[in-house]
Amino acid sequence: MEIKKYAEALKKLLDFAHVRYNVLSQAIEYDLSYVSKWTTGARLPAAKNVDCINQKIADFLASIILKQKQRKEFSRVFLHSDEWGEEDLSFTIYQYLGNAYRASLKEKQDCNNTVTVEHSSLSIGMSECQTLIQHIVRSKLEELAEPANIVITGDFLNLVKNHFWQIFYDIKMKEFPCNIHVALNLNELQKDSINATGSIFQCLNDFLDFDFTIYEKSSKLYDNIIAIENKAVILYYVNAEGYIDMSMVVYDSHQVKDIYNKCKSFIMTQPIVLQPKKTLGMDRFGFRDTFYASDKFFFFCANGFEFLLPDEVFQSLLKAAKMGNLEPATEEWVQRVHAIWETVVNRVSLRFMLPTNSIIRYLETGYIHLTDFSYQLSTEERRLHMKHILDEMKSNPAIVFGVLLPTTEKYSGTNFTNLSFNTNYSTGFLKKNVHCIHENTLPIYFVNSVILLRCLQNFFDSQTQSKHYKEYSVEQLAELYEKYHFLMEFLFKE
Template sequence: MVSEEYAVILKKLITITETKNLVLANITGYDVSYISKWVNGVKLPATKYIEQINEKLAKCFAEAVITSGRTDELSVLFAVPVTRETAEFEILQQLSAAYRFSMKHHGRHRQEASVPAKVITGNHDAFLFMNTVFKEKMRNAKEGSNLLILGDFCTLLDIDFWKFLEFPNETAPHITIHVGIDLEKLSRDTKYTEQLYIILGRYLNYEFKLYHSDVLKQGNTIIMENEFVIQYSLQSEHSIGICTYISDTALVQDIYNRFYVSFANQQAALAPVKTLGIEDIGFRTAFYSSDKYFFFLTNGVDFLLPTQAVSEFLAEIKASKQVTRQIGQLQIMWDEMMASGEVEFMLPMTSIIRYIETGYMFFTDKEFKMKAPYRKMHLQHALDIMEKNPKITVGVIQASMEMSEYQVTNLSFYSNYTAAFFKKNPQYIRESVCPFYVVANKKLVECFHTFFRQVKQMPMYHHYAYTDIRQKYEQYKGFVERTIDLYEDA
């Protein structure tokens, strides 16, 4: 009679066959972290799956024993005669008996969760249940986890799903949210694009990946890696009719693995990236090869910089010769763009004030705080360039209750009307979070432009050409420069 723990038998079989945990993970279809828990006695496999798990393990170990000619060692280990023909059977018997022994002596508290699926009906109850689940699971989510949403961003917006993810930015977990998006629906109503921008800017520590795919936007399934699966049905009035909740660890992981492949095989319309690169043939080089641009800047004005400010930046980051050369080339491209290109800037008033007071900007891929003398020089330099190129214009969103989301946002938008990217304010994200989103789908780029054109129709938006800016500058120059000096000394 076997009187050894399941973990002990597993370790002995792994040792005698010299089998890696990764091999067992591939054989059983479980993540290697689960195999490690079984081997170390932290958890036991779920009872409902133990038979098939043990059968796969027995076959794997038996093949290894037979191939290496170690049936005699196995006989000693099990204290029963083992031959090539009986190896798989004997291993299966030992694993099954060890599992029963562990369950009997340690109870079910060490078993992997195997809770039956819960079914919740009615929009009110389903909404409350999903809200509770997300608040609990997201609060304790492992850094870098994935949330797979087989549903359409716009439809989920209609049922108020995105409220489930609301956490204070400083406590929000760093997770990647994969979700489908119906670009046709997005293009028909700018409210969806507006809310998409607001959500991207509000949830800075989340990383969104959006996919324009019929397969990924109609599944009505939400999968939180290692946590749960929720399937839901929608009623015609944009409400949830019924939802099913699954928390069985093994089943959740199996569903996750199957559907993660569906996302991995699709090109994202919007994806987070750690850096845009400043290489000779990098993203920025291609991006700044156009002749028409739109920039919505919320984190400082990282264009029209005087040469002295760029030199200070390079000295501050201790740039290598290669980086100095690459930024120099980028600066040349920007100078050419500003000399003859059509460039439209849009800035919230709070962004302008914040820059005047702090000098903070996210320049290329680095944070930079420009000193007071260079900030004054920057303003004058920008005016000089605008005077030479009348195709440079500036729009300002005045502070108001109606436009409050745009005053507090920390997500800038850069577009050449074919490609685009977003830039987060690094002061409000974790170091591990990607500070950029690349918009790789032209239709999605067009949707964002349609949204910003709508912003320009708001009464709080004011558009300025060079003469208007010059007049404002002369009117407020003294106040601006005193403010710069005041905060520089603070």
């Protein structure tokens, strides 16, 4: 986004949204004379009020642009792109105005209340803090030639509010994994559990190559610190509204090492809420065996559909295991999983939720991620799988299938494409799409908190009330299968 002077930037935004000065004046509750002077360049908003003013302007104009359905046009005019990226519209406008404000201050040589990232470790003001933190995190991670380790003692959800996680969309890492240890205030999570959990799940889904270990935030000791091992430490202050408006960076190598070690030692004493893992184990009577000792399950399947597999697939798996092609799975393990599912499928309640893009991807490729390894069903095995699902649903009316339709809304809760969620309502875990992660990245998250598990369950339950969700009976699925059989055969072509 090009950087203009404040008056020019504000006028361009108002012209684009077809908003008159008096309308903006009323919306942000500032006198018309002030707004007029801002747009003509006669004066700038006061430094102490500019963050609040820019945020109000951004929120108002974003609502107008969205109502006018001009979001894509905004991207073309202001971002010089025909595609809308990951940015939140209000935040993008806020940044645009903030950059323009700083450019105007620099031109007038009135920089006493601002600092630049390059020459100072201190930043005051919301926009300045966001710029500083964004610059430090991106630059320090991108220059690393080894896997990164970050400790964040501030609250995960507060950082969502401050658009911190959006930084990671643009970071180009040289090595993986990137290990992020971060705190989560479970009380804040429960206050708005649906939206808050959706934000956490979206973040985990979008940043698959970043291994998050999330700890319960039960103390304010060493609060609000972002420590990048061997690189830099950011200390920040959160105001009464929950926004970061003062931050400082420490570069001294000895101080960075000491602070990082103190923060990591402290956060690792806190209860783990979510933990990345290489495997959940394949031992007899281990986690996976006990996981299925329940009478109720929910599966959000974003990586193919590894359930209700026909006998022919298990025979293929057995043959592959016998030849040593399914390591670490053995023949005994394949037989055990087959037996567990034969026992489970006819006696328990099974609810499956699948995004439509995941269904299409599975039909095209045949890839599933069965516990600790990937397997690709042949074309014939996929045909048999479709028929077997219908047969099993006829045998067990407690099997429910629901589909989430994709939307144009990035954070709608329906565009998760690479992270699955499995729960038996007593315990649960998340699985990454192994075809979308670096080989050194851990593929599983174990949910180690009853509160987070309940919030995840409530979040997906809420999706069943969405206009983008539809459940199908076995009769409806059979009808769809016959109706679109020709399309499936096209997708099955190898």
